[in-house]
Amino acid sequence: MRDTILNNIRKSLGREAVKTLEESLAAHTVQPAFGETLIYKFIKQLTKVSGTFESILNSKEIPFAVLEFLQKHNLPQEIVIDSCLKSLPWPNKLHLAYRAAQAEDMVSLSCGFAGIAETGSLVLLSSPGSPTTLNFLPDNHIVVLHKDNLVAHIEDVWARIGTMPRSVNIITGPSRTADIEQTIQLGAHGPRRLHLLLVK
Amino acid sequence: MKSTAHAFKSQAKRALKNVNLQNALTRTKSHFIDKRRAAVNALPEFDALRQRARDIKEHTLAHLDFYLEQFEKQVHASGGQLHWADTPQAARDQIVSICQAAKAQRVTKGKSMISEEIALNSALEQAGFEVIETDLGEYIIQLAKEPPSHIIAPAVHKTREEVADLFYQHHGLTKRLSEIPDLVNEARQVLREKFLTADVGITGANFLIAETGTTVLVTNEGNGDLSNTLPRVHIVVASIEKVVPSLEDATTLLRLLARSATGQEMTSYTTFSTGPRRPEDLDGPEAFHIVLVDNGRSEMLGNEFHDMLRCIRCGACLNHCPVYGAVGGHAYGWVYPGPMGSVLTPLMLGLKEARDLPNASTLCGRCEQVCPMQIPLPKLLRHLRVKEHQSRTSWALKLWAFFAKRPRLYHPITALLGKIGRRRGTFRYLPFAGGWTASRDMPAPQGQTFMEAWKKQQVK
Numbered sequence: 001m002r003d004t005i006l007n008n009i010r011k012s013l014g015r016e017a018v019k020t021l022e023e024s025l026a027a028h029t030v031q032p033a034f035g036e037t038l039i040y041k042f043i044k045q046l047t048k049v050s051g052t053f054e055s056i057l058n059s060k061e062i063p064f065a066v067l068e069f070l071q072k073h074n075l076p077q078e079i080v081i082d083s084c085l086k087s088l089p090w091p092n093k094l095h096l097a098y099r100a101a102q103a104e105d106m107v108s109l110s111c112g113f114a115g116i117a118e119t120g121s122l123v124l125l126s127s128p129g130s131p132t133t134l135n136f137l138p139d140n141h142i143v144v145l146h147k148d149n150l151v152a153h154i155e156d157v158w159a160r161i162g163t164m165p166r167s168v169n170i171i172t173g174p175s176r177t178a179d180i181e182q183t184i185q186l187g188a189h190g191p192r193r194l195h196l197l198l199v200k
Numbered sequence: 201m202k203s204t205a206h207a208f209k210s211q212a213k214r215a216l217k218n219v220n221l222q223n224a225l226t227r228t229k230s231h232f233i234d235k236r237r238a239a240v241n242a243l244p245e246f247d248a249l250r251q252r253a254r255d256i257k258e259h260t261l262a263h264l265d266f267y268l269e270q271f272e273k274q275v276h277a278s279g280g281q282l283h284w285a286d287t288p289q290a291a292r293d294q295i296v297s298i299c300q301a302a303k304a305q306r307v308t309k310g311k312s313m314i315s316e317e318i319a320l321n322s323a324l325e326q327a328g329f330e331v332i333e334t335d336l337g338e339y340i341i342q343l344a345k346e347p348p349s350h351i352i353a354p355a356v357h358k359t360r361e362e363v364a365d366l367f368y369q370h371h372g373l374t375k376r377l378s379e380i381p382d383l384v385n386e387a388r389q390v391l392r393e394k395f396l397t398a399d400v401g402i403t404g405a406n407f408l409i410a411e412t413g414t415t416v417l418v419t420n421e422g423n424g425d426l427s428n429t430l431p432r433v434h435i436v437v438a439s440i441e442k443v444v445p446s447l448e449d450a451t452t453l454l455r456l457l458a459r460s461a462t463g464q465e466m467t468s469y470t471t472f473s474t475g476p477r478r479p480e481d482l483d484g485p486e487a488f489h490i491v492l493v494d495n496g497r498s499e500m501l502g503n504e505f506h507d508m509l510r511c512i513r514c515g516a517c518l519n520h521c522p523v524y525g526a527v528g529g530h531a532y533g534w535v536y537p538g539p540m541g542s543v544l545t546p547l548m549l550g551l552k553e554a555r556d557l558p559n560a561s562t563l564c565g566r567c568e569q570v571c572p573m574q575i576p577l578p579k580l581l582r583h584l585r586v587k588e589h590q591s592r593t594s595w596a597l598k599l600w601a602f603f604a605k606r607p608r609l610y611h612p613i614t615a616l617l618g619k620i621g622r623r624r625g626t627f628r629y630l631p632f633a634g635g636w637t638a639s640r641d642m643p644a645p646q647g648q649t650f651m652e653a654w655k656k657q658q659v660k
Contacts, residue, residue, distance in 0.1 A: 001284045001285065001286055001290060002284040004286050005268075005284050005286050005440065005492075005494045005498055006265050006268065006269070008286075008494070008498035008499065009264050009265045009268075009440075009498045009501060010265055011498075012498055012499060012500075012501035012502045012503070013262065013264070013265070013501060013502055014502065017265060018263070018265070018266055021263055021266060023259075025255070025256065025259040025445060025449070027448075028252065029252075029448055029451075029452065030245050030248045030249045030252045030452060030455075031245070032243055032245050032455070033244075033245070045465070049464075049466075049468070099482060100482040100483040101483075103392070103396055118465075119465050119466040120466075121466055121470075126478075126481065126484065127481070128478075128480035128481055128482060131481065131482040131483040131484075132425070132429045132483055132484060133429055133430070133483045135425070136422050136425045136426055136429060137426070154451045154454070155447075155448055155451055158447040158448060158451070164278070164412045164414055164472065164474040165474070165478075166473065166474055166475055166476070166477060166478050166481060166484050167429070167471065167472070167473055167474075167484065168471070168472035168474075169425070169469065169470075169471050169472075170466070170469070170470040170471070170472075171468065171469060172465075172466040172467065172468050172469075172470070173468050174468065175420070175421055175422040175468055175469075176420050176421070176468055177336045177337075177384060177420060177421045178353070178420075178462070179335070179336040179337035179340065179353060179354075179355055179421075180336070180340075180355075180358075180360055180363055180380050180383055180384065181224075181227065181359065181360050181380065182227055182228060182231045182353070182356070183380050185380055185381055185384045187384070187385075187388065188336055188384060188387075188388065188420070188421035188422065188423070189334065189388060189391065189392070189395075189421045189422040189423040189426055190421065190422025190425065190426070190468070190469065191422070
């Protein structure tokens, strides 16, 4: 089957198999230019797609910001969490679970690998400490991002990733659908809320 | 799905009289067109991106065998399994046997047009699997037992009330909900249970990346991600022309895709999957399969329909087509409607089945104008018209050609028609031209023929 298809392709192209390319595609990217600063553009784009954010001064403030978020939305004091945040001074009353997300989890917290100013997107990489289900199962997804990890364009992310993890998730706002009468509705299957904690 | 493309004319007539459909089409048209226009106007680089995207695709197609082999190598290196399928039957068989080997019962699916093209759902159901479409639009039409009517908004022809009836009938809940947020929520709850208990997740791919063996999937709902993260086995079905050389190349195409489709700069979820779960991972599929489908594409390479292989399935040509806008997607009778469908359907099913589709176009050229991949759709439709015409020349034309090639016979007859015409003015009915005279009169030839007038002129 494989050879039939490859041979058909070669027949249509009128040539034999090639070991190396006789001509490669000249490197050239067309990127949307923007005059604003990275952070300004990023926040503008993130909020345009219904993401919410809070700026905090340092990592130690993350637990407080998380508690505030839970309180504001009347959520239980339980989160499923990325192990990159293990060393933070978490209060005892907050129940933390370092595991893959499950059906009953309401809130997840993960570490963003990068933020893309061009599109207001958050980039999350799968790893043993950061299971992909954190990004999709709970109704509320909180992402921590350090300001240094803001990049201008999508290509900048590829330059920063070494080998590809199993899953690279570029997340641009919460889950949405317009499948009933073209009316946009948030929270189709993935998180209803996407909240960013931007650490300066 | 079984094609009814041969019945385009009667289906189009019915569609024009369907009030619900006409309302839905009016709503859709402005929605898609306005949003796309705003997104394109906000990006001065749009045309440069289109040019670059075309170059990327042309380069890849010219070396398609090379990039597919590179892709295969990388998929294997990352622990995935690659299967090749030259026909829809071969693809169905492979997917069914993967599901059987996994001892699966429940299969959740993300929206995938190639899976519609190969009629995957019915094959899986016949083999005894429970198949659940999870994109909200696909789920709605699965309940309604209908094919998609739009490649990116499959249930665009359904009203909220129709969806409410379907959900009430199928979900067995005590209350019939009809507000949109309630309906979306109801589907979320019902489908959440399916995701969590599925054994196999099947998705399509918007792009395949040769350098890394990665599949790229673009969604807004997150259903694709639940399908490719939760079940034990993930199967990606993709056609061979989806491959691009690098992550950077996919990025260029992504900048065009969402803007052209929904007017978004980026969809909510753009997911790059490379291989199965890694040793220490806590989630993700244990097995990662990719089924690469040809189904006639390798033959389109380099022939007069080659340009069509650049298509990234954004749906912009549907949204801007006056014919699609009037009759909707179901009239076209198969998986792909609108201008792109009128090219693909005859190529995949044969002109005999789909002979009306290349004619279901005014050749106004809007499709080509908005196509992010610069596919000359009107030209391709004309190629098909020529082919179709060659396959059946009408008796009337043959008769006309017989006379036209014999001036001594032709001139007296046209002169005679001119004389009759002077008396009658118009013809209400003409033999062999019922299609014309059914809705309008044919003006009769008036006065002298051109040749008579020319002769007179020469004498002076």
